[in-house]
Amino acid sequence: MLEKLNPKERRTVLTSLSVCAVILVYFLLIEPLTQNWGTVRQQLRAAREKAALLQLDPKSPQTQQQKRLMELVPVLEMPQPSDRQGPFLQETFTSQLRKVGLVSRRMQLVRGRTLRNDPAGYVVLNLTAQGSGTYEQILKLLADLPQNPYYVGVQKCLLKPDQKERQKLEWEITVFTYASR
Secondary structure, eight states: OGGGSOHHHHHHHHHHHHHHHHHHHIIIIIHHHHHSHHHHHHHHHHHHHHHHHHTSOTTSHHHHHHHHHHHHSOOOOOOOBHHHHHHHHHHHHHHHHHHHTOEEEEEEEEEEEESOSSTTOEEEEEEEEEEEEEHHHHHHHHHHGGGOTTOOEEEEEEEEEOSSOTTEEEEEEEEEEEEEO
8 A cells, every 4th residue: 555655645644653652652652650650659758757766776875766766656547438447446446445355335426517518528426335444454545545546535424433332433435536528
């Protein structure tokens, strides 16, 4: 077919085909690699920082001081949609209850009010739990709550002594978190 064309037309067809091939190679191979390049570099930088922390000498006072500081700073998670944020809060709160030896008789997750009127605002999720235990166990639970990355605060904490055993307390606690819509 190219034999029937004059040299000028042949050059035009070959140039057009080579430009099309270059465009296809660019959009199918090079551009997808460059689009993800920024996120790949950020992930690589975060991994390198984490590796640098792991390579520190555990006996040095600087490493021990940094470890103590990292333990003091609470870990927070960005609010997720309420159908995921609520179970995350409930699961970690239940594990915290088990850790201090408390057993909840009743636990209820309730969707609360919205924080703003706009559709991008956050929703308050309340988790209410009831049970019985000792004063020390409840204090340990309250001290351990900031380690929960989904916990925002305690809305209500009610303690009543048991009628039969004065060392045991009936407790009811409501913790809350924020969730995106």
